[in-house]
Amino acid sequence: MKKLHLSTLTLLWFNFVFLFNGCAPSGGGNSSSPDYEGTWLGRCEASEEIEGFYTLGKVVFSSTNFGTHESLTYSDAQCTQRASGLDLIANGPTTIEKGGIVDGKQLMKLNYVLSITHIEGLFSAFFPVGSILNFSREVYRDRNILYAIDGETNLLDGKYVDATQIKHDKYWVKQ
Numbered sequence: 001m002k003k004l005h006l007s008t009l010t011l012l013w014f015n016f017v018f019l020f021n022g023c024a025p026s027g028g029g030n031s032s033s034p035d036y037e038g039t040w041l042g043r044c045e046a047s048e049e050i051e052g053f054y055t056l057g058k059v060v061f062s063s064t065n066f067g068t069h070e071s072l073t074y075s076d077a078q079c080t081q082r083a084s085g086l087d088l089i090a091n092g093p094t095t096i097e098k099g100g101i102v103d104g105k106q107l108m109k110l111n112y113v114l115s116i117t118h119i120e121g122l123f124s125a126f127f128p129v130g131s132i133l134n135f136s137r138e139v140y141r142d143r144n145i146l147y148a149i150d151g152e153t154n155l156l157d158g159k160y161v162d163a164t165q166i167k168h169d170k171y172w173v174k175q
Contacts, residue, residue, distance in 0.1 A: 037061050040146060040172040044079035047086060049122065054079055055086055057172065067094045069114065085121050090114040090133070099138040100151065100163050107138040107149055107163055126155075138163045144174040 042057035056079040057071045068091040075083040092114040099107030114133045127133060138151035148170035151163025 036141075037063055039175040041175050042172045043170075044074065044077060046077070047073070050085050053083055053085055059172070061094065065094050067091060067112070069112075073120070086123070087118060087120045088116070088123060089118040090116045092132075099149075102140070102149065102163050102166055105140050105166065107140050107151070109136055109138045109151075111136045134158075136160055140166050146172045146174075 038061065040059045040061075044054050044056050047053040047055055050073075052075070054074045054077055055071050056074060057069075059070075060068045069089070071086065071088040072079075073083045073086040075081045092112060094113075095111045097109050097111070099109035101107065112133070112135045114135065116127050116129055116131050116133065119127055119129060135153045135155075137153070138149040140147045140149060148167040149163040150165050150167065151161060153160050
């Protein structure tokens with residue numbers, strides 16, 4: 001087993017929390033926009049924790065600013081054969097506000113209060129079932145694709161780190 005990396009922990013939360021990015025302000029506040037409602041599906045990615053396994057993130061957002069976030073484990077690179085080991089499921093309210101600007105692009109800052117309903121593996125030691133995670137993250141939307149940004153809450157100290165770059169290789173597609 002590889003050493004746990006903060007970036008991996010963040011990525012799982014991100015897949016999960018971020019598949020995020022479920023809502024965008026319409027008008028001016030913490031309200032959802034119908035074009036953000038629905039299911040956002042991430043890419044099938046190799047696990048950094050368990051060699052030979054893959055994870056796939058999905059987020060479903062409703063019109064009530066509520067989201068269900070999943071990061072599930074698979075044994076194949078196409079994410080068609082379910083496995084276990086890194087599964088994470090949580091849900092809770094999501095609010096949105098205008099984020100920063102990176103590369104001339106307006107970002108959205110998503111604020112989550114997630115209740116963990118299922119978790120497996122090493123991460124369960126840090127976030128057991130029933131625990132609440134307050135987490136914020138910025139995202140950039142280009143049509144039906146949400147891109148990850150490096151701006152997010154540091155899970156170790158709870159402080160927010162401002163965004164500096166768009167991660168074009170980490171994204172979720174609206175289904």
